Amino acid sequence: MIYAVTNQKGGVGKTTTAINLAATLAQAGERVLLVDADPQSNSTAGVGLRPVDAVPTTLELLLGEADLAGVILPTRVENLFISPASPDMAGAAVILPQMERREFRLREALRDAPATPASSADGVEPFAYVFIDCPPSLDLLTVNALVAADAVLIPVQAEYYALEGLIQLLNTIEAIRHRLNPPLRIAGVVITMVDYRTNLAKQVEDEVRAHFPTLTYRTVIPRNIRLAEAPSFGLPVSLLDPHCAGADAYFDLAKELVSGAS
Amino acid sequence: MIYAVTNQKGGVGKTTTAINLAATLAQAGERVLLVDADPQSNSTAGVGLRPVDAVPTTLELLLGEADLAGVILPTRVENLFISPASPDMAGAAVILPQMERREFRLREALRDAPATPASSADGVEPFAYVFIDCPPSLDLLTVNALVAADAVLIPVQAEYYALEGLIQLLNTIEAIRHRLNPPLRIAGVVITMVDYRTNLAKQVEDEVRAHFPTLTYRTVIPRNIRLAEAPSFGLPVSLLDPHCAGADAYFDLAKELVSGAS
Ligand SMILES: Nc1ncnc2c1ncn2[C@@H]1O[C@H](COP(=O)(O)OP(=O)(O)OP(=O)(O)O)[C@@H](O)[C@H]1O
Numbered sequence: 001m002i003y004a005v006t007n008q009k010g011g012v013g014k015t016t017t018a019i020n021l022a023a024t025l026a027q028a029g030e031r032v033l034l035v036d037a038d039p040q041s042n043s044t045a046g047v048g049l050r051p052v053d054a055v056p057t058t059l060e061l062l063l064g065e066a067d068l069a070g071v072i073l074p075t076r077v078e079n080l081f082i083s084p085a086s087p088d089m090a091g092a093a094v095i096l097p098q099m100e101r102r103e104f105r106l107r108e109a110l111r112d113a114p115a116t117p118a119s120s121a122d123g124v125e126p127f128a129y130v131f132i133d134c135p136p137s138l139d140l141l142t143v144n145a146l147v148a149a150d151a152v153l154i155p156v157q158a159e160y161y162a163l164e165g166l167i168q169l170l171n172t173i174e175a176i177r178h179r180l181n182p183p184l185r186i187a188g189v190v191i192t193m194v195d196y197r198t199n200l201a202k203q204v205e206d207e208v209r210a211h212f213p214t215l216t217y218r219t220v221i222p223r224n225i226r227l228a229e230a231p232s233f234g235l236p237v238s239l240l241d242p243h244c245a246g247a248d249a250y251f252d253l254a255k256e257l258v259s260g261a262s
Numbered sequence: 263m264i265y266a267v268t269n270q271k272g273g274v275g276k277t278t279t280a281i282n283l284a285a286t287l288a289q290a291g292e293r294v295l296l297v298d299a300d301p302q303s304n305s306t307a308g309v310g311l312r313p314v315d316a317v318p319t320t321l322e323l324l325l326g327e328a329d330l331a332g333v334i335l336p337t338r339v340e341n342l343f344i345s346p347a348s349p350d351m352a353g354a355a356v357i358l359p360q361m362e363r364r365e366f367r368l369r370e371a372l373r374d375a376p377a378t379p380a381s382s383a384d385g386v387e388p389f390a391y392v393f394i395d396c397p398p399s400l401d402l403l404t405v406n407a408l409v410a411a412d413a414v415l416i417p418v419q420a421e422y423y424a425l426e427g428l429i430q431l432l433n434t435i436e437a438i439r440h441r442l443n444p445p446l447r448i449a450g451v452v453i454t455m456v457d458y459r460t461n462l463a464k465q466v467e468d469e470v471r472a473h474f475p476t477l478t479y480r481t482v483i484p485r486n487i488r489l490a491e492a493p494s495f496g497l498p499v500s501l502l503d504p505h506c507a508g509a510d511a512y513f514d515l516a517k518e519l520v521s522g523a524s
């Protein structure tokens with residue numbers, strides 16, 4: 001199952017959600033791939049790798065210059081692999097538009113070979129879950145992720161501007177479904193950085209649940225400093241502080257995601 | 263003086279900084295223009311206007327289909343005008359690359375006619391300050407803002423990923439200075455959403471000041487719920503709650519910006 005984790009609103013918790021869901025499922029024994037499709041390379045740094053232009057990355061995957069087995073790297077979390085990004089990815093916005101099947105490049109790279117590193121002696125073993133961390137825009141990198149995905153996971157920060165942007169995003173997803181990826185569905189909306197000491201968070205949550213009653217996950221992600229600290233250690237929160245509120249929330253979200261995935 | 267408010271990292275406080283600095287200076291009696299160059303149209307919504315595709319926006323300015331006087335609208339704040347955005351602006355990424363002088367379009371629109379609405383009977387009166395609110399990317403909209411600007415204002419959230427992205431941004435600014443806008447300077451880096459109850463904020467602030475001692479403003483913007491609530495009222499914080507910590511901080515920042523502008 002391939003999930004695109006996306007929202008063009010910046011700073012809503014896309015990277016944090018992609019890393020911590022991926023890590024939680026990997027620690028539960030599933031084979032998981034994290035695809036960093038953002039030139040900022042935050043997912044790459046967040047799992048403890050240095051984004052380096054010299055190493056093949058998701059960009060080479062998109063350009064067809066490397067296959068998945070040649071790009072993915074293991075991480076400190078057992079069963080979690082990553083297709084890293086680097087600042088060079090910013091070049092995709094200029095190169096990709098001129099290529100054949102430009103919206104399908106990531107889809108073809110992921111579908112053709114849900115590969116593993118050479119160490120898996122018995123050949124290619126597929127990934128149970130793939131999470132694609134998208135940049136904060138509706139550009140060709142995000143379009144590639146939406147075309148490659150089976151379902152979309154939408155983090156929404158419990159604040160006013162994030163709520164505003166949700167309609168724009170749903171329109172874009174509808175357009176992609178119509179033109180490029182008909183089976184694409186919305187896995188769900190997850191409300192992030194919720195601080196119930198403020199009225200604002202409660203208001204935004206109520207508004208999101210009212211507009212999207214069946215799409216919004218029951219689990220909300222609280223604002224929790226350990227989630228903001230974890231990237232500086234290059235660790236998912238489940239390895240930094242497994243019993244903090246942030247780790248618990250992502251564990252609950254992973255359970256909800258898996259039970260809804262069928 | 264034209265400022266580009268930019269950082270490709272999402273959710274670091276670009277819109278909040280652009281609106282609240284612009285409003286503070288307008289309330290002090292200066293003629294100020296806020297240019298919303300982000301398809302998310304958060305600056306437009308944040309000053310109480312509905313982003314509507316039917317009205318001429320910053321997009322028409324970029325395409326040369328309207329001049330500044332035909333696009334700008336007054337806001338609820340006296341002396342503050344806005345060149346609004348709308349979701350249609352997302353089309354700029356496809357249309358602009360094919361146009362002549364594509365990086366200079368905003369510069370020409372702002373420089374050629376620092377206009378005012380028709381109400382100013384005595385003809386064109388220039389704006390003392392222009393703030394361009396940029397999207398969270400280093401795309402052609404942001405490049406247009408960096409080419410149009412005299413100086414760059416860089417909000418950096420007091421968190422790990424925002425610190426990571428600063429080097430990438432400075433490299434881009436250097437490239438723009440070199441190729442397209444030699445007099446472009448960095449006005450300053452402003453640290454936002456600082457919560458001194460956490461070690462993280464202090465660590466990031468120390469790191470930013472250590473790397474950029476002369477570029478970092480003394481004023482920091484604290485995490486303050488009124489700043490997050492103000493957009494839902496369509497008001498700058500100085501009109502919603504003039505004595506809150508957020509309003510005070512932007513007042514201090516405005517003073518520092520003005521004294522450094524010379
Ligand atoms: N629940 C949370 N509690 C506290 N901090 C959080 C939480 N979720 C994310 N953060 C922090 O908030 C910031 C924004 O989150 P993140 O970078 O994951 O968002 P994003 O949507 O991926 O941003 P971008 O749009 O730049 O890609 C980061 O510094 C992150 O560490």
Ligand SMILES: Nc1ncnc2c1ncn2[C@@H]1O[C@H](COP(=O)(O)OP(=O)(O)OP(=O)(O)O)[C@@H](O)[C@H]1O
Pocket residue numbers: 008009010011136159160161162271272273274275276277278279300302304396397398454455456483484485486487489490491493508
């Ligand atoms: N100092 C602050 N204290 C509390 N909340 C803040 C502060 N500054 C900004 N916010 C809130 O944090 C969120 C992100 O801020 P904002 O939208 O201004 O960032 P941005 O950099 O413009 O985001 P984008 O990258 O999407 O354009 C918004 O919901 C805003 O209201």
Ligand SMILES: [Mg+2]
Pocket residue numbers: 014015016038042133134135
């Ligand atoms: Mg991210």
Ligand SMILES: [Mg+2]
Pocket residue numbers: 276277278300304395396397
């Ligand atoms: Mg913004």
